[in-house]
Amino acid sequence: MAILIYPPTIDWTWMKQRPQQILSQFAADGHTVYYANRTQTTEPLTEVRPRLYVVSNWDVWVNEELPIIQKASQEPIGIWCSNPLLAKDLPDHLVDWVVYDCLDDFAQWHPYEPEMLQKADVIFCTSERIYKRFKRISDLPIYLVRNGYDPSMELHLLPATAPSSKPILGYMGAWAPWVHLSILQRCAQLPNATVQVIGPEFGSKFVSHPTIQFLDNIPHHQLNQHIQHFSVCLIPFRINAITLATNPIKAYEYLASGKPVISTALPECRGMSPYIDIAENMRNFVELVEWRLKEPGDAESRIQYALSNTWEHRYFEIKQHLPNHFLS
Incomplete structure (x- = not known):
């Protein structure tokens, strides 16, 4: 077993899915994890x-506390x-040991990466x-481990509609500069259609539109209640x-x-x-939306794809790549 430390990036309540899920998988596997909130308080x-x-x-x-843990622990x-x-x-x-898990390719991060790679x-x-x-x-060991699905969301158990x-x-996620508003406006012009946006503002302001609904941020565990009403994602x-x-x-x-699911060419x-x-x-995006409104396609194959790419699968990939002495 090992002890993992996640330094202060953001508070646990608002943590990104990937670190939260991976750290939770480590803990579920018997390792001890310390996650540091960015907000500094005197809470125990x-x-x-x-x-x-x-x-x-x-x-x-x-x-x-960490020096005491380091002296007393027999675990890496x-x-x-x-x-x-x-x-x-x-x-x-x-x-x-130190792992750098690179989630995004932000240009403003690049100047800080040489020091990160040294450590x-x-x-x-x-x-x-x-x-x-x-x-x-x-020249460090570098591994590709993509993101995944959290089955506790129970999206795979939603009734067919x-x-x-x-x-x-429907679009869920940050309302950021990389979201193509014009595409959503074009989709909102389809007969009787409503575009629904679920997520917080992140560098962009919501723009009022008669057939685009902005629902702001919704707790992650409640998203299935909204996705079940989407016709197309x-x-x-x-x-x-970035994208x-x-x-x-x-x-x-x-x-x-x-x-x-319709995506631009990512x-x-x-x-x-x-x-x-x-x-x-x-x-082409709008044409594909129109097509999928008429021909939704094979739901079961999509569900099985997600279930074969869960966070548990990703954790096993990570464990496979970590040297044995890191974890035992």
Whole structure:
């Protein structure tokens, strides 16, 4: 068994699915995990799941508690980090190994990555584009482990729904600059259709539109109540440096519902064809939506694809790539 530490990036309540799911898998497998909230308070250590603890006062914990753990523990201690901006502050002198799990390819992160790579022992990447970039610049062990589906969402258990005369075309995720508003506006012009957007503002402001509904942020465990009413699920991303390297978690969640999924030409979504329909341009996107409203396609094959790409599957991939002495 091992002890894993996740340095302060964001509070556990709002944590991204990938780190939260992977750390939870480590804890479920018997390892001890310490997750540090970004918000600093005097709250005591909290066990949010068996063997998974949230640290609310990182500065005190890393300077006072971690050295005690390090001296007393017979288990290897590792850091799991997904933010290279934290590289300079990692307590790597108190641990046995460091993993850099690169979730996104943000250009503003690149200047911080050399220091991160100096401290890392292993790199994991969420997409082939990120994987290839690191292969060009680093001799570290580098592995491609994509995102996955959380079966506890129970999207794969949703009842089948009949085609609706008033279809809902759904997008869930951050309302960010890479979301192609024009595509959604064109989709909203389809007869009787409503476009529904579920997610927080992230660098872009919601734009009022008569047939686009903005529902803001909804707790992750409640998303199935909305996805079940979607007729078609949308990934209307602009093609840019960020999205070319994106492996959208929403793609697995959409597919788990059995609903048809239309995406712009993202390489990672293209790799999920034929379960996802790929649009080469805006007109093609709207045409594919119209087609799937009439011919939803094979829901069961989509569900089975998602169930063969769960976070548990990803955890086993990670374990396979980690050296034995990291975990025992």
